[in-house]
Amino acid sequence: MSSRESVALREPGGRDLSSFPTVSIPTSAQLYRGHRTANGAWFFSNGGAGRFDLDAPRGTCYLGVDPDTAVREVLGG
DSSP, X not given: OOGGGSOOSOOOTTOOOTTSOOOOOOTTOOOBXXXXXXXXXTOOBOSSOSXXXXXXXXXXXXXBSSXXXXXXXXXXX
């Protein structure tokens, strides 16, 4: 099994997350991604400008369920 086939992060211990919202997206769902040309399609944001940016060396991949949402994720609207 390659490292990409296993979960890298453990669940946070000692925290009650029972009321934390969850969303399940079917594997058949089509997702869209907008990105700036300078960053490329595989850019994962970690600069702190995005609302859910993770700290480096990790990053966040912003996606949308439709093209309009994907563009708004890039533009911050």
